Amino acid sequence: MSSLGKRVVVNGLRYGICAAAVWWVLRSLSWEDFRTLWREASWGWLGLAVLVYAPIPALLALRLKWLLNANHVPITLGRAIGVTLAGNFASFVLPGQTGGDFFKAVYVARETERRHEAATVVFFDRLLGLMCVVILSGALLLMNWRDPAVKVWGRSIGIAFAALLVPGALYFSDGFRRLIRWERVMQQLPLREHVRRIDNAVLAYRDHRWVVVRAMLLTWGLQAVAIFSTYLAGRAIGMTGPTLGRSLVIYLIYVPLCWMAGALPISPQGLGVMEWAYTELLHRAAGFGTAEGAALLSMLARLINLAWAMPGIIFHLRFSRLRAEAAGESASAGVASASGASSTGAGE
Numbered sequence: 001m002s003s004l005g006k007r008v009v010v011n012g013l014r015y016g017i018c019a020a021a022v023w024w025v026l027r028s029l030s031w032e033d034f035r036t037l038w039r040e041a042s043w044g045w046l047g048l049a050v051l052v053y054a055p056i057p058a059l060l061a062l063r064l065k066w067l068l069n070a071n072h073v074p075i076t077l078g079r080a081i082g083v084t085l086a087g088n089f090a091s092f093v094l095p096g097q098t099g100g101d102f103f104k105a106v107y108v109a110r111e112t113e114r115r116h117e118a119a120t121v122v123f124f125d126r127l128l129g130l131m132c133v134v135i136l137s138g139a140l141l142l143m144n145w146r147d148p149a150v151k152v153w154g155r156s157i158g159i160a161f162a163a164l165l166v167p168g169a170l171y172f173s174d175g176f177r178r179l180i181r182w183e184r185v186m187q188q189l190p191l192r193e194h195v196r197r198i199d200n201a202v203l204a205y206r207d208h209r210w211v212v213v214r215a216m217l218l219t220w221g222l223q224a225v226a227i228f229s230t231y232l233a234g235r236a237i238g239m240t241g242p243t244l245g246r247s248l249v250i251y252l253i254y255v256p257l258c259w260m261a262g263a264l265p266i267s268p269q270g271l272g273v274m275e276w277a278y279t280e281l282l283h284r285a286a287g288f289g290t291a292e293g294a295a296l297l298s299m300l301a302r303l304i305n306l307a308w309a310m311p312g313i314i315f316h317l318r319f320s321r322l323r324a325e326a327a328g329e330s331a332s333a334g335v336a337s338a339s340g341a342s343s344t345g346a347g348e
Contacts, residue, residue, distance in 0.1 A: 034292040037237050045236035046300070053229040053304050056222050060084050063215045064125050068108065070208040071201055073118045075108065082315040083107045088305070089312025101126050103316075116194060120201040128212070130260070131168065132219040137256040138165075144249060172206060227255045233300040239282060239289035250288070254281040258298065274298045 061080040068075050075083075083104050091100030105119040112118050170176045177183075189195050205212050231251045234240055241247040261277035278298040282288045289297075 030292060033290060034296060037290075037293055037296055040237075042236040045232050049229045049232035049236065049300075050304050050307055052225060052232060053308055056226060057081070057084055057088060057308050059218060059222055063128075063218050064104075064122070066211050066215055067121050067125050067128070067205075068118065070211045071114070071117045071121050071204050073108070073112050073114050073121060082318070085309065085312035086315040087312070088309035089316055092306055092309060116197040117201040120198045124202055124205070128215060129219055129223075130263075131165070132216055132223060133256040133259060134165065136220060136223060137253055140249065140253045144253065147249075172203070223256065224252070227251050229304060230255050230297070230301045233304065234282075234288070234293075234297050237289070237293050237296055237300070239293045239297050241286070241288055247288075250282070250286045254286060255301075257281055258301075274302070 058081055061084040062077060064084060065075055065077055065080040068080070086107060087100035087104035089100070090103040101122055105122040108122055109115040109118040186192050186195055186199065228248075228251075231240070231248060234247075234251070241250060258274055258277040258281060262274040275295045275298045279291050279294040282297070283291050283294040288294070
C-alpha cells in the first residue's frame with residue numbers, strides 16, 4: 001500500500017472513531033436538559049475558572065526553558081512563552097492534544113545548531129507531563145481504592161498506571177541497557193546517528209536530576225491548578241459531589257484520565273473522546289450531576305484552554321513571517337551568488 005493510501009486509511013480510522021464517540025455521547029443526551037444547564041450556569045464560577053487557569057501557559061514555558069537549558073539549548077523565557085502559546089494554539093487545529101508539540105519542536109529547533117536535542121526536549125517535556133499525570137492520578141486511585149466511585153474504572157486503571165512507570169525506569173537503568181545490549185541494538189538501527197543523539201539528549205537528564213525534580217514539582221502544581229479550574233467550571237453547572245473534599249479528590253483522580261483520553265491522536269482536541277470520558281468517569285462512575293452536565297463540562301474545560309491559547313495566533317503568525325523572510329533572504333542570496341558567478345565566468 002502506498003504512503004498516501006496508508007494515510008487515508010489511518011485518517012479514516014481516526015475520524016471514524018471520533019464520529020462513533022460523538023454519536024455515542026449525543027444519542028444519550030437530552031438537548032432540553034443541556035440548554036437548561038447552560039441557562040442556569042453560574043457565570044461567576046465560570047469566570048473564576050477562567051482566571052484560575054491564567055498562569056498555566058507561562059509556567060509551562062518556564063518548565064520548557066529549564067529542560068532546554070539543561071540540554072545546552074539556550075532560550076529566553078519570552079521566547080519559550082511564545083513557542084508554548086503557539087504550540088497550544090496549534091493543538092486546537094491538529095488531531096489530538098500532541099499536534100502542537102510538532103510545531104513547538106520546529107520553532108525551537110530552527111534557531112539552534114542542536115536541532116536533534118531541541119526537538120527531543122520538546123517531546124520529553126510532553127512525556128514528563130504525561131508521566132506526572134500517571135503518577136498523580138495513579139497514586140490517588142490506589143489511595144482511594146475502596147471508594148465506590150473508583151470501583152468501576154479506577155482499580156484496573158491504577159494497576160495499569162503503575163505498570164506504565166516500569167519501562168521508564170528501565171530505560172534509564174545502565175544495568176538493563178547492558179543486559180539488552182542497547183548499544184549494539186542502536187548500531188543496527190537506520191539513521192543510527194540521529195537515534196544516538198536523541199538517546200543522549202534524554203539520558204542527559206540523569207546528570208540534571210534536580211532540574212527534572214523541579215520540573216515535576218512545578219508540573220504537579222500546574223495540574224492541580226488546572227483540575228481546580230475544571231472543578232470550578234463543574235460547580236457552575238452542578239457537576240460536583242456532596243462535599244468539597246470528596247469532589248476535589250474525584251476530580252484529581254478522574255480529570256487527568258479525561259486529559260489522557262483527549263490526548264489520543266484521533267480528533268482535534270479529543271472531540272467526542274473527551275466527552276465520552278467525562279460522561280463515563282465523572283457522571284456514571286462518580287455519580288456527579290447528569291450526562292448532559294458531564295458533556296458540557298468537557299466542552300467548558302476545552303474552551304477555558306482555548307481562551308488562553310488564543311494569544312498563540314499572534315506568535316504563530318510572527319514565527320511564520322520570520323520564517324518566510326528568512327527563506328526570502330536565502331533565495332535572494334542564492335540569486336546574487338549565481339549572478340556573481342555568471343559575471344565572473346563571462347569575464348574569464
